[in-house]
Amino acid sequence: MRVDRRAWIGGLRPGPVGYRRSEVLRGGLGALLGIGLAGLSASLVPGGPAGLPWIVAPMGATAVLLFAAPASPLAQPWPVLMGNTLSTLVGVAAGKLLDDVTLAAAVAVGVAIPLMMVLRCVHPPGGACALFAAVGTSAVADHGWLFALWPVGVDTVVLLAVAAVVNNLTGRPYPHVPEPPAPAPGTDAPPTERVGLRAEDVRAAMQRLDRGLDVLPGDVLALVRDAEAHALDRRLGQLRVGALMARDVRTVQPQETLYRARMLMNQHAVKALPVVDAEGHVVGIVTVYDLFNLDVVALTPVSEVMSSPVTTVGEDTPVSELVALMADRGLRHLPVVDGAGRLAGIVTRSELVAVLHRALVGS
Numbered sequence: 098m099r100v101d102r103r104a105w106i107g108g109l110r111p112g113p114v115g116y117r118r119s120e121v122l123r124g125g126l127g128a129l130l131g132i133g134l135a136g137l138s139a140s141l142v143p144g145g146p147a148g149l150p151w152i153v154a155p156m157g158a159t160a161v162l163l164f165a166a167p168a169s170p171l172a173q174p175w176p177v178l179m180g181n182t183l184s185t186l187v188g189v190a191a192g193k194l195l196d197d198v199t200l201a202a203a204v205a206v207g208v209a210i211p212l213m214m215v216l217r218c219v220h221p222p223g224g225a226c227a228l229f230a231a232v233g234t235s236a237v238a239d240h241g242w243l244f245a246l247w248p249v250g251v252d253t254v255v256l257l258a259v260a261a262v263v264n265n266l267t268g269r270p271y272p273h274v275p276e277p278p279a280p281a282p283g284t285d286a287p288p289t290e291r292v293g294l295r296a297e298d299v300r301a302a303m304q305r306l307d308r309g310l311d312v313l314p315g316d317v318l319a320l321v322r323d324a325e326a327h328a329l330d331r332r333l334g335q336l337r338v339g340a341l342m343a344r345d346v347r348t349v350q351p352q353e354t355l356y357r358a359r360m361l362m363n364q365h366a367v368k369a370l371p372v373v374d375a376e377g378h379v380v381g382i383v384t385v386y387d388l389f390n391l392d393v394v395a396l397t398p399v400s401e402v403m404s405s406p407v408t409t410v411g412e413d414t415p416v417s418e419l420v421a422l423m424a425d426r427g428l429r430h431l432p433v434v435d436g437a438g439r440l441a442g443i444v445t446r447s448e449l450v451a452v453l454h455r456a457l458v459g460s
Contacts, residue, residue, distance in 0.1 A: 120165075123267045127164030131259040132156060138255045139248035148236040149248070155181065155225035156252045162221070163260035168273040171220055174257055176213075180220025181253045184209035185245040188230025193241075198232050205231035338419070339412030341452060342433045342442030348373045351380060351400035358399055359388055369430035369443070372403045377439040379432045381405035409434045412441055419449050 116124075136152040159181065162172035170176070184205075191205035209227035213219045230237060230244060237244055264271035347361050348371050358370055362385065372381035381403035388402070408422065409432045422428050423446055433442040 116165075119267065123263065123269065124161075124165040127260060127263040128157075128160040130263065131160050131163065131256045134259055135252040135255040139251045142247050142251060145243075145247065146236045146239040148234060149240055149244075150236075151248055152252050153226070153229055153249060155222040155229060156256060158222035158225060159220070159253065159256055163256055163271075164263065167260060167264050167269055167271045172260075173272050176218040176220040176223075177257055178250075178253055179216060179218035180213050180223030181226050182245045182250050183212065183216070183218065184220075184223035184227040185230045185249045186242065187212065188227035188233075189242055189244055191227070192231045192233070192238060201231040202228050336416045336452065337412065338410055338414045338416060338433055338444055339441070341416055341448050342412070342444045343448070344442045346371060346432075346440060346443045348440065349383065349399050350374065351398065351403070353399050355388055355397050355399060355402065358383055362388070369445075371407075371432045371440055371443060372399055372405070373440050379407060379409055379434055379438070379440050382407045382430065382432060384430065407432060409438075410444070411436075416449070416452055419444065420453075423449060 132152065135156060139151040159177060162169055163177070166172055187209045188205040191201045191208070195201040195204060205227040206224050209224055210219075213223055226249060230249075233244075240247075261271050347365050347367060349358050349361065351372055351374070361370060362368065369382055369384045371379050372383055374380050381400070382405075383399050383403045387404070408426070408428060410419070410422070412433055412435060414433075419431065422431065429446050431444050432440055433444055435441045
């Protein structure tokens with residue numbers, strides 16, 4: 098079989114998606130704190146034979162996953178904790194049962210991998226833990242089964258704790274929860290999820306490929322939907338809300354009466370009025386439904402029936418993002434605010450439908 102030399106070399110090159118500076122800093126700082134605190138914590142545990150390491154080499158690989166790829170299924174708490182400790186126990190057992198070092202190493206890794214796969218706790222450093230425990234120094238052998246708890250267990254728990262703190266404080270939720278909950282039985286999914294890809298479609302495709310893809314269906318789905326949103330944005334000519342919104346907006350203030358709000362709606366043929374304070378900041382919105390379907394009187398202040406807090410968008414928001422807001426969340430009117438949070442305009446479903454119709458007709 099002939100191998101394409103250019104394709105092979107291309108496979109060794111970095112991928113097209115690079116790391117942002119914040120991610121690079123998170124990876125370095127997280128590993129620095131995690132490894133340092135893990136080694137310090139293990140060193141404070143009393144007992145153990147002389148020469149027992151406070152921190153083992155596989156923790157470096159665990160740190161790579163926790164701080165450079167925290168969304169990976171291989172970097173979640175269950176695989177990290179169980180993968181390291183369980184594999185270490187397997188390595189200790191292999192070292193005790195087999196005198197030949199090479200055979201013990203092979204058996205340790207060969208048993209640890211399928212065991213992690215069966216228990217859904219695959220963690221690559223777990224293989225290194227099994228190998229290290231099987232062929233380690235005499236201090237490791239003397240420590241025996243306790244080696245899985247200290248230092249491996251202590252190191253792993255401290256790394257997990259540091260990962261949770263560092264990732265969450267720097268804007269990267271950890272543990273990673275990729276897939277939104279499925280709609281309750283008998284209920285419809287949001288409109289944008291009724292068409293196109295669904296999580297079950299991705300899951301079925303991954304099963305058909307049968308390549309053991311180490312990625313969760315929800316992550317693939319989120320990636321595809323984000324790409325679709327960017328494609329729609331490109332299709333719409335990167336149109337922004339500021340070019341679409343109506344700027345001549347009728348408003349009311351919280352202390353004004355419902356009689357005043359009804360009069361404005363009737364005079365100007367609108368179905369919603371943003372509620373603003375004295376400085377023009379949006380504090381709520383009142384709609385036809387609020388006025389005509391609630392048991393209120395004409396002199397009731399608007400503040401008692403308005404929807405607050407209200408969803409707003411900025412003038413630079415891509416029009417493509419309005420689809421999910423209006424379709425899935427049932428919003429018909431979206432106040433548009435400037436950089437200071439003051440009302441700049443309003444966009445309704447009518448404008449969105451007009452833009453989408455133009456995009457379809459132009460295809």
